[in-house]
Amino acid sequence: MNRSISKLLKGVVAAAASIALALPAAEAAEKKDFKVAWSIYVGWMPWGYAADTGIVKKWADKYGITIEVKQFNDYVESINQYTAGAFDAVTLTNMDAVSIPAAGGVDTTVVITGSASNGNDAIILKGKDKLEDIKGQTVNLVEFSVSHYLLARALESVKLAEKDVKGVNTSDADLASAYKTPDVTAVVTWKPIVSTILESPDAKNVFDSSSIPGEIIDMMVANTEVVKANPNFAKALAGIWYDTMKAMGEGTAAKEAMAKASGTDLKGYEEQLATTKLFSDPKDAVAFVTGAELKTTSEKVSTFLFDKALLGKDAKSPGAIGIEFPDKSVFGETGNVKLRFDATYMQAAADGKL
8 A cells, every 4th residue: 555645745745736727627617537546555456446446437327437447556746636627536644635726726525434544554663562652653654644643742742742653754655664674662653563563573553543543534635626527526426435335245345355465465455454444334433423533533634734734825724725625614814625534425324325
């Protein structure tokens, strides 16, 4: 999987914003053909499986549309392509939804709240078994990623701050091998890299995302104007997701296919699922997205992004980008709402009205 955000993110946001502003308004019109981008991660594998097995076509046909589902090997590139208007929808985390498309000026709607990390992301220390032992250490991680957010939240929990450690930006592709070197004593990363590192006898998981449940959310989002003009597209996305969730609950065939596509086996994929809160029941997804905790989480995430100057060069506060919730309340600037959590289509699935 790759949920990494490069150090070039600030430039990417600026470039994406200029591209987005230059796009013609035609995208907001009613249309028949749609493009969805996704990347490899335990909670997003269902989209690839749905495309491969005809579930996507089934729901697209139902609404008289076509949906092209494209896999990206580079997570950030998939988001950049969406932000630039080349795709109508994309899989990403809640944090990245704010820092890239929303910060880039693209009004985005969360159509499906698919899962939340519940142990997939972790802080690992070498030969130390308490989080407090991280003080003064050099920490290898992907800067500005959900790992960076996890570190900040973990430090906060033991009354430490980022100034108490030294972060070293490290590619996710290099983290497992880096851990094996003598100089690397602290790593923050995600599964399956976490599982690989923890195979070392001296590796200790001292904090993971199960301690901040519901804060790292994996979603399917779509351009708000596209959704408004084409609600059947959003309905189809919901139908696709919950049909695939049903397939995952019927034996092991679906999970075996997803495991293979993600480069592991059934055991490895189930090990990742074990630390993922998968919203397979639309009622659970609706309860989550309409709950009070999501508002608190969104404020925490926005504060982190503001502190890292990832809300855009003109951001004057953590609320510079407005985030709307299903009850229409807004965190931040009501005149600059760019991310909208919407329970409409998940609720339709729960009610059997897709």
